[in-house]
Amino acid sequence: MTKQMFRTVSSVLAMSVSVLAGQALAKSDITIAMQLEPPHLDPTSAAAQAIDSVVYTNVFEGLTRFMGDGSVVPGLAEMWEISDDGTVYTFTLRDGVTFHDGTTMDAEDVKFSLDRATAEDSANAQKALFAGIETVEVVDPLTVKVTLSEPNGSFLFNMAWGDAVIVAPESIDGIKTNPVGTGAFAFGEWVQGDSITLNRNPNYWGNEPALETATFKFISDPTAAFAAMMAEDVDAFDNFPAPENLPQFEADPRFKVLVGSTEGETILSTNNKQPPFDDIRVRQALAHAIDRQAIIDGAMFGYGTPIGSHFAPHNPAYVDLTGNSAYDLEKAKALLAEAGFADGFETTLHLPPPSYARRGGEIIAAQLAEIGITAEIINVEWAQWLESVFNGKDFGLTIVSHTEPMDIGIYARPEYYFQYESTDFQTLMATLNSTTAPEERAKILGEAQRLIANDYVNGYLFQLAKLGVAKAGVQGLWENAPTAAIDLTAISWNE
């Protein structure tokens, strides 16, 4: 009897020792929460950022890729040569790369992927990235030659987007629910409405990641997000939806807060064709009536960097133009009077769902009231915003964060929803596209920023911050978001 009991006790002890030993080993799984669930998992046929968050660099890779600091480095292309006239790119692919289903990744797959994106019936949401591609030729299994109709200084940058990842003809049919890529993680399981699991790819060509499995959980409600972090149900929250809760996480030694920058220029978008906004004096008056810091403090609880043009402050080519539209009520009133609106006027302010727009909109409406402008707030859903504001151009003002990287080129499109038409700017963009030397490009980008700031096209508010929350032991999360991505290859536990 006593012997039996001793054996039981000792086996229990042994078990608990082994459990402890297991805990001493670094954790190799992680649960990361994000607000929105991807509609499907094909990054080449939808605009939803949630798709990229899950699959970018984890499941799918492109010829080039973004790093966490925004730089573009070789991806599946080991190196490349650019012809002297800048129109022919010859990519040398990495040898021995296989897709998760075992098929080889070679030049045929690259041709397939690029042809698919440029095809007439292509469903690529960023088809413009591929616009200059004339032909894609397979030279040999590891060499592919891309010919452009004209030089394009941002071609390698474009190829780093999630919309330009390399897919295989063998697995393309199931890509939306069973994505097969070349990345360090293979698709595991998708419990729709709940979570997606990725597992480490044992045959990955690059460095073996520290994680074995990763689970993405979808928590859209800000209160639920807070509870899930606090209860330690999730290990990290990719972009935490409630900035007001961040001080609480900062004060708690169990967590850390990662404040970085996104590519999102948050602007008071203005309908340049709708009177009275077709008058530059009115637009300038708007710009001077806006107190950016009050909006950042009030709507974003202090997170966000003021901007004075449509350009990300972390970009080396950034020029600080916030002084151009400094908060100055007297000047704003004088400008309005000069334009013939001494008593102000009425307009509409369409606000999409994100809190930067809804909260920011309330503050802006109050600020505009100071100079006599009555902005009627209209809350809309995204689908409605797309239909009436973006496609229908039926709006006066709206607040939106333009989250695509390096998207100043939208000002060269007169049909774009804020309807800015400037031949000077269009020429500038054409020059930029045909320029490849980095310092030359920076100079042109600086001019472009000044031009739209001086034309007061839109009210430039702030660069949207990326607010990550994680358990203290999680290492390697991207602080900034040069593109929507949760790069699992860099993540490890330090406990």
Added chain:
Amino acid sequence: MLRYALKRLLSLILSLAVASVVIFAVIEIAPGDPASFMLGVNAQADTLAALRAELGLDVSKVQRYFNWVSGMLVGDFGTSYTYRTPVSQMIADRLWVSLPLALYALTLSTLIAFPAGIYAAARRGKPGDLAVMGATQLGVAVPNFWFAMMLVLIFAINLRWFNAGGFSGWDTGILAGLHSLTLPAIALALPQAAILARVMRSALLDILGEDFMRTARAKGLNPRQALWRHGVRNALIPVLTIIGLQFSFLLAGSIIIEQVFYLPGLGRLVFQAISARDLIVVESVVMLLVFAVITVNFLVDLAYAAVDPRLRSRT
């Protein structure tokens, strides 16, 4: 009886047909194009057209309506625009969360409401009754998402007895599944229990004044025996009606609770589908819920008629 049943069946079919037209019309009128929602702000016109064709959005609305209805008649609810999986499968997956959650909440609410209502009725006007009535007043007044947040704060964040949300899935075991549904079920059940307890109490009080109760007492039963043998049984009729209504409410109306606890249920599916303009999903789920409610009503009608012959002759 057969004629009555046929009549009811005809009205059921008519109701469903009318409902399908209304649902389709209302949802299609809402502004927003599913294709442009999916492709975002940089989509080109030809890309949008290609996607619209792929989704079958390029045919007329009338034809889309008939495609949808004729599909449903053979059990094909179509394919989700965004998820690209069959809607019937999505609904089935989500029902595995929403249905058990609704049943769990209903069980809890009944288990709380019955004793509370009977206790209060038996002690009418006494402190016990007042306490129960006060508590139910509070339960009716406080919204369930607030209850939900309080439950999370206490039992998930502070005590760590439960997860703050999420659903572990039934394949991890029935107990684990029930465990992850417990807080949401309580949050859903409490306000319903409060309503049910009040109904139970007032139904009982009505019954207690009836002649047959006096007869029961006269036969020598003490008040408690009379209450249990004759009172409770008769009070069950209105109570069961309320429970039936509550069940359809719990199944369809747990959208907010599913958001707070991020549960992959039917409510959350509808919520996501509406914002993504996944019209076919919204239409099919709403239609299914209407079908469920109308069918339940049909069965209840038949049951009433079986019990009460007066209903048969009247219609």
